[in-house]
Amino acid sequence: MNNNKSSMLLKESVLKKFLNKMKSLFKKEEIVEEIKIREEINKNNDKSETTSRKREFFDSIRVEENSEMFYLKIKLENDEVKAIDLTDEQIDELQKIYDKEIEEKKNKIIKIKNTLVNGTNGQG
Numbered sequence: 001m002n003n004n005k006s007s008m009l010l011k012e013s014v015l016k017k018f019l020n021k022m023k024s025l026f027k028k029e030e031i032v033e034e035i036k037i038r039e040e041i042n043k044n045n046d047k048s049e050t051t052s053r054k055r056e057f058f059d060s061i062r063v064e065e066n067s068e069m070f071y072l073k074i075k076l077e078n079d080e081v082k083a084i085d086l087t088d089e090q091i092d093e094l095q096k097i098y099d100k101e102i103e104e105k106k107n108k109i110i111k112i113k114n115t116l117v118n119g120t121n122g123q124g
Contacts, residue, residue, distance in 0.1 A: 069093045 073094055075081040086094070 069097060073097055 069090070072081065072086075072090060076083065076086075076094070083091070
């Protein structure tokens with residue numbers, strides 16, 4: 001009877017080891033699958049973030065409808081054209097461009113100051 005008990009305990013022990021091994025294998029497979037899913041999600045997030053950054057970049061460099069005025073502004077800044085030679089309409093349009101640039105730079109400075117003072121990302 002002692003042999004029988006000992007063989008039963010041995011079989012039970014072997015069975016437990018086998019079941020534990022199977023559980024750990026399935027658990028590892030689940031973990032690997034979860035890691036793969038997370039990597040795929042991260043990859044998709046990276047793609048959308050890259051797309052968003054590209055879109056922001058292209059929006060920031062988009063030439064506005066009045067590209068002739070920007071060209072004229074560049075020529076004026078490079079002394080290729082004199083302000084005295086410009087028409088009143090051209091001066092008014094250039095003034096609008098300069099005012100817009102000044103406003104954008106002021107806003108950028110305010111954002112940077114807020115970031116430095118508050119330690120935020122320019123959101124406060």
